[in-house]
Ligand SMILES: Nc1ncnc2c1ncn2[C@@H]1O[C@H](COP(=O)(O)OP(=O)(O)OP(=O)(O)O)[C@@H](O)[C@H]1O
Ligand SMILES: O=P(O)(O)OC[C@H]1O[C@H](OP(=O)(O)OP(=O)(O)O)[C@H](O)[C@@H]1O
């Protein structure tokens with residue numbers, strides 16, 4: 001049993017997830033003593049420390065109790081859940097974080113006559129995700145040879161070491177550059193906050209809950225806009241009907257103008273020019289769209 005009283009979060013030391021993960025933690029009010037060259041960053045203010053590691057190591061560190069939380073791609077977490085011993089694989093996705101979006105896909109040489117997954121029967125597939133690929137093949141009762149490679153998977157068909165591949169795709173540029181064609185999506189991925197299924201029942205658990213609440217606020221405001229406008233009571237119903245989603249707007253009276261109101265609405269996403277123009281036509285004036293910095297319900 002661990003005797004730590006400080007929360008420990010693992011994140012990627014250097015790679016695609018590093019900057020957005022750091023940014024997210026900063027927005028949650030966490031700051032760390034700068035030690036980018038080292039593995040461990042001591043948290044200032046809150047009792048939360050950071051461990052900077054290879055992304056592949058993150059699920060294992062949580063499973064072993066070395067860390068309480070980790071910011072990692074769903075692709076890495078899912079692979080761990082499928083390949084780790086059952087007693088270690090008890091991790092869950094506590095939150096989805098909205099960055100590092102990509103997909104794990106099968107791709108084949110452009111000239112291969114691909115008729116669906118059954119085309120892979122008897123072929124070899126190079127991948128860094130043998131667990132996910134094996135599981136996908138098994139569900140379809142397809143016998144194919146899974147060849148595990150740590151990197152540069154896309155080059156395998158050209159080198160003649162595999163017939164097809166399964167790797168991460170975002171723009172598709174790497175596939176095209178290697179004369180490959182995406183055929184099946186195994187997993188839609190993005191960065192997630194991973195943690196144990198059973199949260200710690202001590203001060204770390206309390207800190208963790210606080211952090212999750214802050215994180216929810218940060219995720220919510222990242223997409224939110226505050227819309228302010230002025231309208232007459234006569235036009236209020238029409239204007240309100242056009243407001244893009246969100247909780248009920250707040251109305252404020254304007255001194256000396258009893259028929260006018262100031263309306264404040266929290267919108268769940270972007271407010272487009274087209275939406276603003278429509279709201280204006282319905283009788284609104286002096287419209288302002290503002291980003292939201294913090295939110296605490
Ligand atoms: N092209 C991409 N676009 C968007 N997200 C991606 C892309 N490629 C990978 N990702 C996501 O970012 C994560 C980290 O990718 P990165 O390439 O930095 O990992 P890595 O090379 O395995 O790094 P490490 O040295 O930590 O093992 C991936 O696991 C995946 O979730
Ligand atoms: O569809 P695309 O936009 O081309 O992105 C996909 C590529 O991005 C990732 O590799 P990365 O560039 O991170 O290099 P790595 O394999 O060395 O990590 C992934 O492994 C693919 O090769």
Ligand SMILES: [Mg+2]
Pocket residue numbers: 054055056
């Ligand atoms: Mg890695």
